Amino acid sequence: MNILELFIAYAFIGWIWETSYVSFKQKKYVNRGFLRAPFIPIYGFGATAMVLLMEALLPYLPASKTVALAFSIFYLGLCASFLEYGTSFLMEWALKARWWDYSKRKFNLHGRVALGPSIFWGIGGYVIWRYINGPIQSFYQMINPILLNTFLVMVYGMILVDAYFTLRELISLRSVVLRMQALLDDFVDQVDEGLDMIEENIGDFMEQIEAHVGLRKMLERGRKYARFYRNYPDVTTRKLPLVFKALRERLNR
Known part of the structure; x- marks a missing residue:
């Protein structure tokens, strides 16, 4: 086997x-x-x-x-x-x-x-x-053993290269999520209305972050991350729900 x-x-x-x-x-x-x-x-x-x-x-x-x-x-x-x-x-x-x-x-x-x-x-x-x-x-x-071994080497080589670039994308996506969460935490501290107001106006919140922190460029470079949200539309998080909501909306435009 x-x-x-x-x-x-x-x-x-x-x-x-x-x-x-x-x-x-x-x-x-x-x-x-x-x-x-x-x-x-x-x-x-x-x-x-x-x-x-x-x-x-x-x-x-x-x-x-x-x-x-x-x-x-x-x-x-x-x-x-x-x-x-x-x-x-x-x-x-x-x-x-x-x-x-x-x-x-x-x-x-x-x-x-x-x-x-x-x-x-x-x-x-x-x-x-x-x-x-x-x-x-x-x-x-x-299958001929030589042909089979050649096939396996090619396929595993392709998978390793694919996995390397995919892992890089996921690590980059993770850094975007964590940075956005840090910005969100700072923003929450500056408003009296609290988290409910931010959730209801998540679009305006994202515009402010993108304008003042330069996150727009990060998201533009990271549009390739959108495939993860398309492939897994139910992906969620218990710790960073607002970030995922905002990020999904931006990347899937």
Whole structure:
């Protein structure tokens, strides 16, 4: 089992699934992913991890097929929840944004994971391991090893370059968000009416900031950040809601 091969396959399949689902919901094409290339790394990591976890679990599965199936789904759902929770926490800590939020779903934990999606990932993980992983490995075995290795080197090279520039964009976006929040805090301190007035007049507030602090140039240079808001229209933050509201409106003009 070649982990590098599986990662590429599942990152691509995840991109197809996610892009198709979101595009259907929004009734327009949405390249659902951080990268520009057609790969979503979290799907690659998640699906590959599930396959490896199931392989490790096989010797310990109960003899009953029904019990083994239920246990496998529970096991994979639990593992996927740990991965999803950890990813959500790290991304919010690093990028000051929450790219998915299950707060409105029943039986959620801090809005990062929820029972429904966990069950979905458990079932999906089992289907991947049981019915999809075999054909994928068989497909790879049909390809000439030299050709396959060349393909993997090219694809991983492309992903690394893509990830580098995407990470730079996200770090720059984070700096814009933090700077705007600092300006907002200073502005709040100078008005008697309080935060409600600023929220109701967020457009005027942004005009003042852009005029006096030079943020307009920063936003013009950062219009490429708008793709993150287009691809993830529900992205939110609990700590910086006004900044995200204003920034989304400016970048999507």
